[in-house]
Amino acid sequence: MTDTAAMLDALDAPQLRELARHLMAEMRVKQVMIDKLTHEMAALKRLKFAAQSEAFHVGQKSLLEETIDTDLEALAQEIERLTSPSAEEREKRQPKRAPLPAHLPRREIHHEPQSTTCSCGCQMKRIGEDIAEKLDYQPGVFTVERHVRGKWVCSHCQTLVQAPVAPHIIDKGMPTCGLLAQVLVAKYGDHLPLYRQEGIFERAGMAIARSTLAQWVGMCGVQLQPLVDALREELLTHAVLHADETPVAMLKPGNGKTHRAYLWSYCTTSMHPVQAVVFDFAESRGGRHAAEFLGPWRGTLVCDDYSGYKALFRLGITEAGCMAHARRKFHQLWANHKSQIAEQALTLFWRLYEIERDVQEMDDAQRKAVRQQRSRPAADALHAWLAAQRQRVPDGSATAKAIDYSLGRWGPLTRYLDDGALPIDNNWIENRIRPIAVGRSNWLFAGSLRAGKRAAAVMSLIHSARLNGHDPYLYLRDILERLPTQPASRIDDLLPHRWQPAA
Structure with missing residues (x-):
């Protein structure tokens, strides 16, 4: 007879019942723990193959280099806006570029004065022309636009007339708005880093340095920011908004490591006639970022149970769950x-x-x-x-x-x-964030806070254009052409939900 059996034989009936109750209670507690751990293990197994490595490798180094170039160009543009250099200083800063390859197809666009009759009444004579070449891109094909500006002079009074240079998003720049739109949509819509675009362009017959592409992106980011600011102001006029956030790795300056930053997303509901989404990049998941973005707005926010939103509800924003x-x-x-x-x-x-x-x-x-x-x-x-x-x-x-x-x-x-204006859940904004997961696997991290904010701004325009049924490439190409001459008082006309293609 074993010791356990001998011990049980020594117990009377009440003691046996008490022991049984104790063992049953202990078994229930252990079973609850087993069920909990089994559930967590099953969930982890389903997520196992979605794990991503944040190892710093050659591809990430390329991304870091292009981010630095883009940030530097954006800073230069902002500094230039603040300092307002003279025309002579801008001319000195303008880099000299090599002629565009002769083998590329060319399309001439002629610009002539509306009238070649001089103010003195004489008919002017054409004495020459100025030619500026800009690099254009249709998917897979490079062409060159030759902008020919004829010079006309009056033989009587020597008055010279020439069509003015059309304003461009990049002053005296080589790329057309079509090429710039292609680079932006590929980078922030299709999630192709610039080093990959560099290879694609080279195969199409035109090698464009990654640093040059980064400069273009930085310049465009500065020029597009007023439009993104107008989109945010429009968004905050609506009484019901979705909100959600998703993690994005951001490089820590100096040590080559990354830490977790967040891309916050805000959009109108699927039932609202105005469709708009605005992304806001922040270095953390702190609720203060949502408070800063929403400012004095006091509508109904559809969100999950994340604690970062709780302070907003204490300020007077109404919570709608998912x-x-x-x-x-x-x-x-x-x-x-x-x-x-x-x-x-x-x-x-x-x-x-x-x-x-x-x-x-x-x-x-x-x-x-x-x-x-x-x-x-x-x-x-x-x-x-x-x-x-x-x-x-x-x-x-x-x-x-x-x-x-x-x-x-x-x-x-x-x-x-x-409330008939409220949705049942937050899936609408989660679907807006879903493409970001594709981007994370391609561009891996944001090289700086500035780069993250620039990405958020351009993605806001691209995704809002898609929400309104527009081709993002056609939309960006058109607004990049119109922005240099668009009055600030009419910037809202270029927002994705109001945009109409130029006739």
Whole structure:
């Protein structure tokens, strides 16, 4: 007989019952811990192959170099704006460039005075011309625009007339607005770093140094910033906004290592006639960044349960929760463990989303009426079911945590029921951020805070153009052509939701 058996034989019936109760309680606690760890392990296994390395390698070195060049050019442009150098000084600073390759196709664009009749009444004679060559790019093909400006002189009074040089986004620069738009969309829309574009251009017949591409990007970033500022002001006139944030690695100056920065995103709802998204790059996830971006705005913010937003709600901003986040926790339980409770929860959540599909095209008043009639009873049934199930599951389990999340945020989660202008979840902004994940795998990190803010600004215009059904390349090419002569009072006409292509 073993020692354990001998010990059990020595116990009387009450002692055995007490021991059994103790062992059962201990087993339940251990089972809860096992379930929790099993859930976390299953979730980690699903995420395993999404892990990214932040090792500093040759590709990242190329990205760092182009970022530095771009930042330097942007700083030079901003300094020039502040110092207002004379025309002679600007001429001295203008670098001398080599002639464009003779083998590239050329297209001549002639600029002549509107009238070649002199003010004295004589007919002027053409005595020469000035030619400026600009490098253009159609996907896969380089061409050269030859801008020919004829010189006309009056033989009687020697008056000279010539068409003025058209203003350009880069003064006396080589690239056309089409080439600049291509570089910007490729870098910030298609997430192709400049060192990759350098190779693509070389294969197309024109080697453009990466440092030159970086200078163009820096110049354009400075010129486009007023338009991005106008887009942010437009965004903050709306009563309902989405908000979310996603991590982006940013290089720490001096030591070649990266730390986690964040790209904050704000946009109008899918139900609003004005479609706009603005990205804001910040060096951390601190809630102060959201407060600085939103400023005095006091509308309703649709967001997740991140603590960084809590200070905003104390300032008077109304919180609207994300039903998708609550549903997602049950979906993980079902996907990882085939939990029957999670499956029942998903069925109840599905009823709410089924109603949302029916009201998507309605106006706010109609949407609110249908939600009160159909969604409110469905939400009440879900709440009662969650409360009942919570009494049946042990504390600390993954199921308990999923239920507690929904019950603890029930007010913000169901705020949409009383406001037809509110969406049921935050998926709209999450879909705007999703392309950034592709970018992270290509450009890997932001080389500086300035580079991150420039990327956020250009991406705001590119993604807002897409939201409004525009081709980002055509949109950027057009606004880059029009910006130099666009009055500041009419800058709003170039915003993506108001833009009309030039006739």
